[in-house]
Amino acid sequence: MSRKNTHTLVRLLAASPAIFGMFSAYANEVQKVEVKGQAAAYDARRDDTATKIVVNQEEILRHGDTTLGEVLKRLPGITVGGVQGRGGDVRMRGLGSGYTQILLNGEPAPPGFSLDQVSPEMVERIEIMRAATAEYSTQAIAGGINIVLKRQVQNAQRELKTGVQVENGAYGAVSTFQLSDKSGKMSYAMSGNLLYGRQDRPSTVVTEGHDAAGREVLRRVAEDGNRGRLLAIGLSPRINWNLGAGEVITSQNFINIARSRGDAPETVTTVLGAPPRYVATATDAENKMEMLRSDLSWTKRLEQGAKIDAKFGLNYAHRDSGLGQQQYDANEVLALDRDIASDFSDKGWSTTGKYARPIGDGHAIALGWDGAYSLHDETRLQRETSTVGAPIANRDESFDATVRRVALFAQDEWSVTKQWSVYFGLRWEGIRIRSEGNSYAAIDNKSSVFSPLFQTLYKIPGSKNDQIRGGITRTYKAPNVASLVPRRGIASNNSPTTPDTMGNPNLKPELAWGLDLAYEHYLQGGGLLSASTYIRHIDDITHSRVFLVDGLWVAMPVNDGAANTRGIELEAKLPLRQMFPGWPALDLRANLTRSWSSLSMVPGPNNRLDQQTPLSGTFGFDYRFDGLPATFGGSLSFQNGGPVRIAQNQYAYTGVKRGLDLYGTWKFTPRAQLRMSLANTLRQDNVSASSYVSADGSRLTDTTFTPTFLQLRAMLETKF
Template sequence: MSRQNTNTLVRLLLASPVIFGMFSAYAAEQATTADKPAADKSAQMQKVEVKGQAAAYDARRDDTATKIVVNQEEILRHGDTTLGEVLKRLPGITVGGVQGRGGDVRMRGLGNGYTQILLNGEPAPPGFSLDQVSPEMVERIEIMRAATAEYSTQAIAGGINIVLKRQVQTAQRELKTGVQAEHGAYGAVSTFQLSDKSGKMSYAMSGNLLYGRQDRPSHIVTEGYDAAGREVLHRVADDGNRGRLLGIGLSPRINWNIAPGEVITSQNFINIARSKGDAPETVVTSLGAPPRYVATATDAENKMEMLRSDLSWTKRLEQGAKLDAKFGVNYAHRDSKVGQQQYYANEVLALDRDIANDVTEKGWSSTGKYSRPVGDGHAIALGWDGAYSLRNEARLQLETTTVGAPINNRDEGFDATVRRLAMFAQDEWSVTKQWSVYFGLRWEGIQNKSEGNSYAAIDNKSSVFSPVFQTLYKIPGSKNDQLRGGITRTYKAPSLAALVPRRGIASNNSPTTPDTMGNPQLRPELAWGLDLAYEHYLPGGGLLSASTYVRHIDDITHSRVFFIDGLWVSMPVNDGAANTRGIELEAKLPLRQMFPGWPALDLRANVSRSWSSLSMVPGPDNRLDQQTPLSGTFGFDYKFDGLPATFGGSLSFQNGGPVRISQNQYGYAGVKRALDLYGLWKFTPKVQLRMSLANTLRQENVTASTYVSGDGSRLTDTTFTPTFVQVRAMLETKF
């Protein structure tokens, strides 16, 4: 274990007595109350009962299917501009990539697409990214640690459901405008909310406008060693990444109450983005042979438009039955142009490359559910979930040279269709007042077909039956303690990009920077999972929770590097089985609600530890690629007495370390720490100023990729990416 990791664990161990000390004090207070005379107990019980009736329904506490619900207040607390920044603070969730810059969202430390992202309960449409959603557009976030039959069971690690705002309670007019800065690059953001009711109709419109610049350099150190361990190659590549982005998002919706118990809702999501940037690279070789191209200048321009429109119908029937149906269409278009100039030594222009890529994706989806209570304590539901997507892509690559450099002109096009159909049945049964169980069965089939002018036609089909069981047991004699359990069958289907055998060309081909290619023979990854949890609820929304999970995954997919026709090529393959397990601890401590007279300080903390191993990869460190072994977050919110001000922050960390990906491939990720702070000042009940500092630690991000040949020689690329403080100020006004 590294010194940095040891220090992190020491800090956690030092902090744990404080957290558990407060819990012990609270438990002692409860025990003292329990020893009071019967009359006092009766009065106290009456008070608790009245408070319970007034409290809102708590989905996390009362639903049989385990989920964590994050409300809008928590989503907006730090003034984040993207959902990725919000998610990184939530229990059991980590974000890949460089800290403070977004990335793929992971649950249980698992990357590589094991986490299912849902938008309003449906799999996110093609081309969708969490960075396209403004936090102001979101009503709540549901984190589902175990799969349910109603939603897609492509959720080996779990699922995250982004629920856009739907219900309109009162008229609302809200405008937020602000500025942000990072490393001398400035930006501006503005969001608005409009909503109102008129008779049987209500409407709402959410929107955001974002303009930003970025300047994010990095450098890559390439080292080569022979079989005897002598260094034979040393290069340093300095990379730049400068650009600007303009984004516009709209989310209009309309609700019609056409009859008692019957509602039609139109929900739409529109996003438009434009970006330009340049990425120069210069390579200096101090030992060994230089690469083919010692410098590259890249200019890129991207345009993106995305639309999703859903029309849903809900009708309440006799005997408590309910029918929900929804039909949606989606459209996405991306147009990118890249210009690249690559140079030999002495600034000799060797290759001039122009790449134009045009992608259109469109399709439709349909979901429905019939539910009704049956017998004593049963809630039965039957439903369907289907989607069709058509993708058209054209790629034109033209290269010219005046010095005889090898050229690769390509004019490629391909069409692809994805068909998905699922049917499910589920029963939530309240066996007793303390015990409820959930049974579900889902069948889901997917077909990917594709044809292109540079590869043979492919037709990849797969289907999976997924039984699901979850249970909730409220411990008798306690209103605050409960146990959860679940057994699930989940899977991960190969993506279209992983199936299509088109060649992606690397500028300087090597074992650590290979060409890429899909594999049309990929099979789904199938998993069995077990989840267990203990939850203890505290006054004022407090919580102590401990959970554990186990997953066994067959036919795991990971990328392997092959040497084909004189070039290195990375290709996804099915390769054996994997076992992963982990524990998660979470605490939410609203101190004033727990201890009257204490400061108005809310504390929250979570820690996750994960392990995994691959059957076909020798150890040590033969864990799943991109898995985060250790992660955690500590946060606080303090409301000043006598002042209209709140101050808070969160410290998050992720421990990477070495990983053996395959027989010859190794990776490494350094420890990532991020400290975010915010302050809120309310001038009036309708006007407030929110200030935030993100990534205040400015920790350098370090990753590495290594390839070891059969003779023992090895090549390593280590990427060092400096990070910077992000400053934001947002004025929030309600009318």
């Protein structure tokens, strides 16, 4: 991005309080209507037959996080991959990327969507679904997370949050706002955020080679840099029209625009053995991204308690990227100059609908559909030059892909007795992916899954606080476009641990049967003790295997046998003052997850699912000072890693990750407070490794050491 554009958005951040002030001035002329009423006694987690954990907005905003990924890492049974404190793929049940279904307003997240694009202020609630239901996609082997953007407008609201943050000397600024009101039968709301951030995140990669006798024959040390900056704008406008007689039309939108630029220098020092072809690399990258999601929904209440819901949505995503790379040989001569320009777009539509009504004694029947279509276009132009005769690869690639998804479902929630309820669901879902490109033959990949689903809730007689849950589900994980398209991704220094990448058009979906059991004990004052267990049997497991093709190493996803995974989860919530009047105003919460898995086609030991987290836990507390308008709290998280045998000759290792986040708030007035946050206070290095063992017994290992840094945030929160 140009310096001019950077300065423009920084000025917008600085001016946001003044802009918001104009909204506030207007708000003073509007009569504010405050709706007061008795809080509903209904508790979704406690009373719904289908298991669900609902996280409200107060919990979402507690730590002053700037992205939703930071919020999710503290929730029960959820871990985040990648380097601690920097976001990553979201996982449930310890299972790696792709096994957890991410939903946005009840629908599969559109292409190009990232949780880091969502400001926590835009979210009304988060629903964690440990077992699949027919209404939502059953691409949820580990479970599902539904991000519900703000919809309901209870009263007029004007809120502004403006703050700064710093990490390793790199500063950033963030500003978020909320604007909502009612006028007759119409209500409207606007949520938005402006973000400017810089980063400086170095890492070190140590490459070691050993021969069949275990003697070290190769050692290289690569010092990698990662510096950059990001500018992003997010908006979530919505309008509700109450047409009367139980009929409502809602327009819900999500817009995100981002610009980023960075450089990643690398220098390789060879201590033992032969140096690589390129001993230094300078990389500069620039990305421009726009995303739009727009939904129009209609709700109509009918006689005898019946209800119709229908929604039609449009989505659009576009990314324009440029990369320049210069690679130098051992004589410090520019050996290869590479320029890559790529353009990606994805546009499509989706539709969902449901008819629900009570029938007979205690039955709640629902029938519905879920469909989507998307068109993916991508072009990639690569040009390389060399003055020393290094191998070059000039590429001019383009491809398109269409994804069609359709599903039909039926479900019945039956209250058999006052203590016992059951849920039955049936869902058929089919996906067809077609793709054509100028560098590969046409692809036509079709799959469909029929999913019977059962869940039950039993409230133990004689006790108002104890209940048991159970569930049996059929779920799956379908291959995505990127894993199917056989386009070659080129590695800078090709090796078994840094191979080229390529998709596999013959991939089949992974199919799973699951069993879930849970015991819940509810305490007075909102406390909770819970223990649950789960089992999953997965057929046609997909993992990445490395092959030697025409003298170059290539990683490709393949279906390879079955996997079994199981685990236990423990959770506790103890609001001490609400449970025991007169005690300190201290809320305690904790969760612990232990997971195991094994692969049928990979010999042990450690033949578990790649990226699975075997042990994770979180302990958190919140303390409200008596006599002071202040709150203090924190969250300590832990993720164990360890060695993994991915395939016959592929191994990986992930180190232990620990994180301690602290926050404090001071309320100056009922409408203004300061929130201070310290994230990643332990500053623990992140360690990961990848190994390949050849047929002759020699081993090559890459170990990455990534230092992490304290993140400090200060946020002024005001309401008008």
